[in-house]
Amino acid sequence: MYAFVTGPLAWLSFTVFIVGIIARVIWYFRGLNWQMDRVAYKEHMAYGIKGAIRSIVFWLIPFGTHSWRFYPFFTICFFTFHIGLLFTPLFIYGHNVLLQERFGWSLWAMPESVALFMTVAVIIAALFIILRRNALPEVRIITKPYDYLVLVIAVAPFVTGLLANFQVGNYNFWLIAHILAGEIFLVAIPLTKLSHFIGFFLSRAQLGMDYGIKRGGMKSKGLSW
Amino acid sequence: MPEGKLCNRQTVDTEEQLQALLNDKSGKQYYEEMNHLDVDAKALYATIQKTLKSRLRTWLEICAHCGMCADSCFFYLANKKDPTQVPSYKIQATLGEIVRRKGNVDNAFMQMVMDTAWSKCTCCNRCGMYCPFGIDMGVMFGYLRGLCFSQGFVPWELKIGSGMHRIYQAQMDVTTEDWVDTCEWMAEEYEEDWPGLTIPIDKQDADIIYTVNAREPKHYPEDLAEAAILFHLAGEDWTVPSQGWEETSLAMFAGDWGACKIQVESVYAAMKRLNPKRMVVTECGHAYRATVVEGPYWAGLKGGQTPIPSFHYVEWVAEALRTGKIKIDPAKRIKEPVTYQDSCNYIRNAGLSDIAREIMSYIAEDFREMRPNREHNFCCGGGGGLNGIGRYREQRNVGLKVKRDQILATGCKLVIAPCHNCWDAIRDLEEEFKIGIRWSFLKPLLIKMAIVPEHLKPEE
Numbered sequence: 001m002y003a004f005v006t007g008p009l010a011w012l013s014f015t016v017f018i019v020g021i022i023a024r025v026i027w028y029f030r031g032l033n034w035q036m037d038r039v040a041y042k043e044h045m046a047y048g049i050k051g052a053i054r055s056i057v058f059w060l061i062p063f064g065t066h067s068w069r070f071y072p073f074f075t076i077c078f079f080t081f082h083i084g085l086l087f088t089p090l091f092i093y094g095h096n097v098l099l100q101e102r103f104g105w106s107l108w109a110m111p112e113s114v115a116l117f118m119t120v121a122v123i124i125a126a127l128f129i130i131l132r133r134n135a136l137p138e139v140r141i142i143t144k145p146y147d148y149l150v151l152v153i154a155v156a157p158f159v160t161g162l163l164a165n166f167q168v169g170n171y172n173f174w175l176i177a178h179i180l181a182g183e184i185f186l187v188a189i190p191l192t193k194l195s196h197f198i199g200f201f202l203s204r205a206q207l208g209m210d211y212g213i214k215r216g217g218m219k220s221k222g223l224s225w
Numbered sequence: 226m227p228e229g230k231l232c233n234r235q236t237v238d239t240e241e242q243l244q245a246l247l248n249d250k251s252g253k254q255y256y257e258e259m260n261h262l263d264v265d266a267k268a269l270y271a272t273i274q275k276t277l278k279s280r281l282r283t284w285l286e287i288c289a290h291c292g293m294c295a296d297s298c299f300f301y302l303a304n305k306k307d308p309t310q311v312p313s314y315k316i317q318a319t320l321g322e323i324v325r326r327k328g329n330v331d332n333a334f335m336q337m338v339m340d341t342a343w344s345k346c347t348c349c350n351r352c353g354m355y356c357p358f359g360i361d362m363g364v365m366f367g368y369l370r371g372l373c374f375s376q377g378f379v380p381w382e383l384k385i386g387s388g389m390h391r392i393y394q395a396q397m398d399v400t401t402e403d404w405v406d407t408c409e410w411m412a413e414e415y416e417e418d419w420p421g422l423t424i425p426i427d428k429q430d431a432d433i434i435y436t437v438n439a440r441e442p443k444h445y446p447e448d449l450a451e452a453a454i455l456f457h458l459a460g461e462d463w464t465v466p467s468q469g470w471e472e473t474s475l476a477m478f479a480g481d482w483g484a485c486k487i488q489v490e491s492v493y494a495a496m497k498r499l500n501p502k503r504m505v506v507t508e509c510g511h512a513y514r515a516t517v518v519e520g521p522y523w524a525g526l527k528g529g530q531t532p533i534p535s536f537h538y539v540e541w542v543a544e545a546l547r548t549g550k551i552k553i554d555p556a557k558r559i560k561e562p563v564t565y566q567d568s569c570n571y572i573r574n575a576g577l578s579d580i581a582r583e584i585m586s587y588i589a590e591d592f593r594e595m596r597p598n599r600e601h602n603f604c605c606g607g608g609g610g611l612n613g614i615g616r617y618r619e620q621r622n623v624g625l626k627v628k629r630d631q632i633l634a635t636g637c638k639l640v641i642a643p644c645h646n647c648w649d650a651i652r653d654l655e656e657e658f659k660i661g662i663r664w665s666f667l668k669p670l671l672i673k674m675a676i677v678p679e680h681l682k683p684e685e
């Protein structure tokens with residue numbers, strides 16, 4: 001079982017993830033149309049790129065935008081959740097040992113204590129996100145079961161990884177569950193609304209170009225996000 | 226009944242059609258016919274497949290339902306945080322649902338969509354600034370209005386408005402003759418006080434071509450005279466075109482993209498015919514948005530720019546004050562606390578917030594900002610055509626509360642609103658809530674404050 005989930009299944013999920021992301025990007029760019037979107041992308045590329053970079057960078061900085069500052073509690077949950085989600089799997093020691101064994105190279109590995117802290121932080125942030133979804137009427141009304149599903153998909157590798165790490169019950173069971181959860185996560189990224197993994201950058205870049213080229217970027221310093 | 230006599234999927238292209246709609250007082254028959262209007266689901270879905278591309282599809286798909294757009298919407302705030310006013314909810318329950326159902330929606334659903342698209346969103350685009358993904362629901366509602374229009378589900382006044390543009394290339398029935406007469410009348414009327422004042426019509430190769438909002442010749446001709454006086458004071462070489470003088474676009478509010486194109490092309494034709502160096506647009510927000518910001522795209526101009534450089538009136542005013550073409554008498558600067566209404570259409574959506582502050586620095590001694598302000602300012606409450614739709618008067622009036630409270634918090638009794646829609650909304654909020662404020666365009670204030678050079682004064 002272990003050989004299967006770390007062998008063919010791993011290759012398959014990484015392939016779906018990478019090909020899926022590339023397909024998303026190609027589909028997105030091919031769907032842009034200067035006249036229908038009413039943005040002269042090509043004619044004013046320099047203004048567009050400036051607008052796109054501003055639109056992405058400010059939103060990647062915690063409290064970097066009016067909106068992040070308006071919702072401080074959610075902003076903290078959001079950044080804790082996403083930073084943990086992205087960086088823990090990349091830099092956790094165990095994954096890099098695997099990389100070294102399989103391919104002879106690895107990334108920098110964070111100390112175990114940091115990885116543990118980030119894993120727990122992701123889970124706690126997710127719990128707060130769920131609480132918020134239920135507590136606030138303006139969020140509850142737009143929440144669908146699908147939103148919980150993608151949240152579970154994203155958090156499952158962390159919960160299973162934690163249980164495996166502390167060898168709660170059957171280590172092998174949790175290890176396999178962890179690997180499967182990670183693979184489901186990878187596959188789900190291009191195939192579900194988790195595609196915001198790349199969609200965030202595409203959409204932000206597009207709106208940034210819109211503001212940078214058409215909606216004032218050529219007559220001002222740029223929109224104050 | 227598949228289509229009504231007045232309420233149907235046809236565009237209004239003849240005076241007879243237009244007159245029939247105008248004769249139907251308050252759109253009584255029109256809305257009655259709407260109750261029986263069939264939805265052409267096939268055509269609706271065909272349009273969606275052709276026009277709903279990756280940008281909008283991605284927005285609909287990746288919305289994380291986080292609710293961060295909620296507090297950005299003045300309708301949500303004005304309606305005591307009613308969750309059904311959350312922008313994400315509004316667009317998902319309308320456009321999102323039409324797409325999910327592949328266009329298979331019924332009459333009642335389309336009426337709900339119409340009511341949402343025009344009475345719960347003014348396309349102010351503020352929500353797009355508060356969404357982490359940059360999902361601009363104002364853009365989506367604009368698109369949705371186009372779908373509604375193509376199916377005949379459009380408020381009566383806007384069906385008329387878009388027809389006006391198709392027939393008269395103006396939002397009101399102002400003919401070329403009416404317009405030229407009004408220009409001549411205003412020049413004559415004010416010539417005695419302002420010797421040498423003219424309103425040059427169709428002058429070739431002028432520095433400035435000046436274009437207006439049809440309400441000005443129709444209802445406020447003195448606005449035109451004021452523009453002439455200020456150009457006269459500044460010594461500008463200017464002209465107005467006899468045709469192609471109308472900047473506004475009720476067609477944009479209606480979602481009638483064909484009429485939008487007809488309208489802006491009439492202005493661009495005037496630019497080409499008269500060969501001026503640049504265009505200045507009157508104190509109107511959506512007019513500038515329609516003709517300068519969006520218009521080139523409707524007209525298929527690849528660079529997204531008007532044929533000659535185009536400026537909002539505030540840009541011209543700032544330039545005239547900066548360069549000293551118009552000098553302000555320091556004794557006549559506005560002494561009382563005064564605030565400025567940032568119009569969504571030329572501030573948030575065209576980047577002119579610094580220009581507005583520059584003007585205030587020259588003319589006001591106690592300028593007080595609304596909070597929030599600049600690009601983050603709230604819509605006046607009457608944008609997107611909402612001021613003009615009788616069916617939604619009540620919803621509009623509720624929405625005005627946010628602007629009322631913003632103005633009250635400044636402590637100012639004078640609001641400068643260089644935008645027709647904002648000006649109307651602020652006038653109506655005073656009528657509705659009686660908070661004791663005055664409101665003004667820039668032109669009359671500037672004329673009162675400007676130093677008139679000796680040679681331009683009338684002989685005693």
